[in-house]
Every structure is written in C-alpha cells, then in structure tokens.
Amino acid sequence: xxxxxxxxLGSSGNPIFENKAYxxxxxxxxxxxxxxxxxxxxxxxxxDKTNYGVILIAHGKMPSYDGILHVPxxxxxxxxxxxxxKSQIVSIRSLFKIKPDLWHIHDPELLLFGCLLVLLNKKVIxxxxxxxxxxxxxxxxxxxxxxxxxxxxxxxVIFGLLTFLDKNATAVISATDSINDTYQNKNKxxxxxxxxxxxxxxxxxxxxxxxxxxxxxxxxxxxxxEVVRAxxxxxxxxxxxxxxxxxxxxxxxxxxxxxxxxxxxxxxNRLELSEAISKSKMGxxxxxxxxxxxxxxxxxRFEFSAGGLPCVxxxxxxxxxxxxxxxxxxxADGFTVEDITKxxxxxxxxxxxxxxxxxxSREWCREFGSWANSEARLLNSYKKAxx
Numbered sequence: 001x002x003x004x005x006x007x008x009l010g011s012s013g014n015p016i017f018e019n020k021a022y023x024x025x026x027x028x029x030x031x032x033x034x035x036x037x038x039x040x041x042x043x044x045x046x047x048d049k050t051n052y053g054v055i056l057i058a059h060g061k062m063p064s065y066d067g068i069l070h071v072p073x074x075x076x077x078x079x080x081x082x083x084x085x086k087s088q089i090v091s092i093r094s095l096f097k098i099k100p101d102l103w104h105i106h107d108p109e110l111l112l113f114g115c116l117l118v119l120l121n122k123k124v125i126x127x128x129x130x131x132x133x134x135x136x137x138x139x140x141x142x143x144x145x146x147x148x149x150x151x152x153x154x155x156x157v158i159f160g161l162l163t164f165l166d167k168n169a170t171a172v173i174s175a176t177d178s179i180n181d182t183y184q185n186k187n188k189x190x191x192x193x194x195x196x197x198x199x200x201x202x203x204x205x206x207x208x209x210x211x212x213x214x215x216x217x218x219x220x221x222x223x224x225x226e227v228v229r230a231x232x233x234x235x236x237x238x239x240x241x242x243x244x245x246x247x248x249x250x251x252x253x254x255x256x257x258x259x260x261x262x263x264x265x266x267x268x269n270r271l272e273l274s275e276a277i278s279k280s281k282m283g284x285x286x287x288x289x290x291x292x293x294x295x296x297x298x299x300x301r302f303e304f305s306a307g308g309l310p311c312v313x314x315x316x317x318x319x320x321x322x323x324x325x326x327x328x329x330x331x332a333d334g335f336t337v338e339d340i341t342k343x344x345x346x347x348x349x350x351x352x353x354x355x356x357x358x359x360x361s362r363e364w365c366r367e368f369g370s371w372a373n374s375e376a377r378l379l380n381s382y383k384k385a386x387x
Contacts, residue, residue, distance in 0.1 A: 017069075020051060020067075022050075022101045023101050024055070024100055024102045024103075024104055025055040025057065025094070025102070026104045026105075027057045027058075027090075027094060027104070027110060027113075028057070028106040029073065030076070030107040034267075034269070037193060038056070038058070038106060039056065039058075041196065043056055043068050044068075045379060046067075046379070046382065047065065047067030049379055052386075054068045056068055057071040057073065057098070058071075058072075059072070059074060059075060087107070087113075091116075092113075095120075101386065102382070102385050103117055104124075105117075106129060108136075108158060111165060114165050115164050118168045118169060123170045125171045125381070126166070126169045126172050128173065128174045128175065131178065131179045132158065136154070166183045166185050167184070167185070171185065171187035171189065171385060172188040173191045173381065174188065174189070174191070175190070175297060176296070190377065191377055193298060193302060194370055195305070195370070197306045197366065200277065200303060203277045203306070203308060203309070204278045205279075205281065205307065205309045207351045207355065210236050210238050211239075211280040212231060212237050212239050212240065212283070213240050213280040213282070213283045214239060214240065214283075215303075216300060217244070218241055218243070218244070218245070218250065220288060222287055223286040224246060225254075226336065227286055229257065231258060233337070234341065238258075239261060240265055277304065277307035277309050278307070281310075281347070282344065282347050283304040283312075285312070286332075286340060287318075287319065288316075289314070289316060289335055294316050296318050297318065301369075306365045307362075308361060308362040310329065311357075312329060312330050312343040312344055313329040314334075314335050314340070315334065326364035327357065327361070327364070328360050328362075328364055330343045330353075
C-alpha cells in the first residue's frame with residue numbers, strides 16, 4: 001500500500017489513495033489543470049484503467065474527477081520570467097510535500113527539477129510535448145523572447161539537462177515519432193494526441209452551417225491574419241474562435257474585417273467543443289511553414305476528424321502527410337490569403353466534396369486516430385515503472 005505520509009501543499013488530508021497500489025504525480029507549470037493531453041487523456045486513463053492514484057499539480061481549475069487529487073497553483077504568471085521563477089518554487093515545495101511513487105513531469109521549465117529527482121533516485125517520466133531540441137537550437141526563431149546574447153548559454157544548459165534526463169529517466173514519452181527519434185532512452189515511447197472518439201461520436205456538423213471553427217493559438221503560428229482575410233472574402237462564412245482571445249491588435253483587425261461575422265467562444269470543455277463542432281461547417285488546420293510546425297500532430301486534427309468536421313489545411317509537411325492518408329481536409333496550395341480562400345471555397349461551394357471529406361476524416365480517425373492506441377502504450381510504461 002502506498003505510504004502517503006504527507007499530504008500535498010496543505011491539502012485537507014482526505015485519504016483517497018489509501019487503497020491504491022501506486023501513486024503518480026503529474027507536475028506542470030506551463031499547462032492548465034484542464035489540459036487535454038495531461039488531464040483529459042493521461043490522468044483520466046490512469047484512474048480509469050488502473051488501481052493507481054493521481055496527483056495533478058497545475059494552474060487553474062480542474063473538473064472534479066474520482067481518483068485525481070488536484071493541487072491548484074493559482075493562475076499562470078503572465079511573464080515568462082515569472083513563470084520560470086514560480087516553476088522552481090513550485091518544484092522545491094513539491095519535493096518536500098509530495099511523496100509519490102512516480103513523477104511525471106511536463107514543460108522545459110521543469111527540466112532542472114527532473115534532473116534533481118533523478119539524482120535523488122526518484123522514478124521520473126519526462127513528457128516531451130514538443131521538440132525542445134529544435135525549439136532551442138540557434139538557427140530557430142521559436143524562442144525569440146530570449147535575448148540573443150543569452151541564447152548560446154541557455155541552449156547549452158537546456159541541451160545538457162535534456163541529455164541527462166534522457167539517459168537517466170525511468171521513461172521518456174514523446175507526442176510524435178519525430179520527437180521520439182531525438183531521444184535515446186531505453187524506455188522511450190510515443191504517446192500521441194489522438195482523440196477519445198467517444199467524446200465526439202455524437203457530433204453532427206452540417207453542410208448548411210456557416211461557421212468555420214478555429215481552435216488553438218490565434219497568432220502567426222497558425223496564419224491567423226491570413227485566415228481572417230480569407231474569411232472576409234467569402235460573404236456567408238462566420239469565424240468562430242475557441243481558446244485564448246487573439247492579441248488586442250489582431251482582434252481589432254479581425255473585428256474590422258469581419259464585424260459580426262467574428263465570434264469568440266472562449267475556453268471549451270469536451271462537451272462544449274463537441275457542440276461547437278456540430279454547429280460548424282469547417283475546421284481550420286492552418287499552420288505556418290515554420291520548422292516547428294512541419295512535424296506537429298495537434299489535438300484538433302484528431303478532434304475535428306473524430307467529429308467528422310471537414311478541414312482546410314495549409315501545406316506543412318505534417319498536414320500533407322495527414323491529408324494524403326486521411327482525405328479529411330482540403331489542402332491549400334500555399335500559405336497566402338488567396339490559397340486559404342481557394343481551399344475554403346472548395347468546401348463551401350460543393351456539398352458533395354464536403355460530405356466526402358467529412359466521411360473520410362471520420363473513418364480515418366476511427367482506424368488510426370483513437371486515443372486507445374496511445375493509452376495502451378502509456379499504461380504499459382506505468383506498469384513497467386511500478387515493477
């Protein structure tokens with residue numbers, strides 16, 4: 001039985017883990033407690049399919065869920081420096097307050113803490129959501145907020161921590177095959193961003209709808225301004241945005257271009273996203289041709305496919321491969337306003353094209369896009385770690 005000697009961060013002490021064989025602590029200081037990958041898939045799978053208890057240390061609110069103990073961290077600091085400092089404070093507090101059997105850590109801000117846990121002979125799983133080797137390399141401009149004179153030093157530190165954790169962690173989990181290839185850990189595995197198909201099986205998007213659904217970061221990484229201009233070229237379409245509101249400057253531009261054909265839905269839970277898909281005509285997978293987007297495998301690709309929502313996708317290498325395999329989207333010829341407008345029109349003007357794309361997308365997801373595939377690998381990694 002798990003010896004839970006000290007309850008986390010002043011928690012009330014309700015012994016919800018007293019009959020659990022093993023306890024895992026997920027720690028993230030960059031993602032919210034309701035994060036789709038961490039909470040909706042990984043944490044829920046552990047509690048639903050094993051006799052393990054789960055502690056989730058994360059910012060924001062988490063929906064109540066049996067078997068998961070949430071340790072709230074308030075709001076995520078707005079500045080990156082504030083987030084970095086808070087991450088280290090949270091890490092040290094957690095080390096003294098939490099006594100799990102296994103630590104499952106996320107975010108590059110926690111690399112130092114992960115290495116410390118290894119040195120203290122703790123079991124650690126490193127979860128690589130993104131390609132941090134790529135993001136921190138000198139030629140890449142993804143981390144432009146880091147002053148140029150600090151980039152070389154920071155890159156060496158990050159790479160050193162990644163290498164140490166890769167060599168010594170209990171396991172390394174990667175979101176994509178390409179990320180997985182950057183690691184050498186003997187227990188490395190891919191745990192992707194597939195959808196829980198049951199969350200979207202009742203979705204019923206219609207050709208007669210006029211909404212185009214945009215989820216995720218509404219910024220230059222997803223061609224947001226090009227999307228706005230493209231939608232403005234097609235009179236009957238409405239752009240709906242789920243997630244964080246765009247920057248004030250970009251929102252003002254979008255409002256000027258679209259007027260009442262622009263709707264911000266805010267953050268959506270699984271049920272709300274399912275309803276938004278049902279009210280939509282198309283989804284958007286409009287990633288820029290940035291190096292970090294060429295091998296991505298985003299949540300919404302699987303969510304839209306599970307719901308049978310036809311998409312317009314820009315021709316990143318990742319999108320090209322997916323469209324070739326699934327026929328679940330119209331692939332734009334390029335990344336310009338004209339390219340996106342043309343692709344939107346192909347779905348907007350033909351119910352036959354729309355229906356074929358919708359059916360193909362859903363069929364692909366049922367065969368290849370189900371979370372059950374990655375769930376089995378994830379749970380097996382926990383089984384190995386607990387033995």
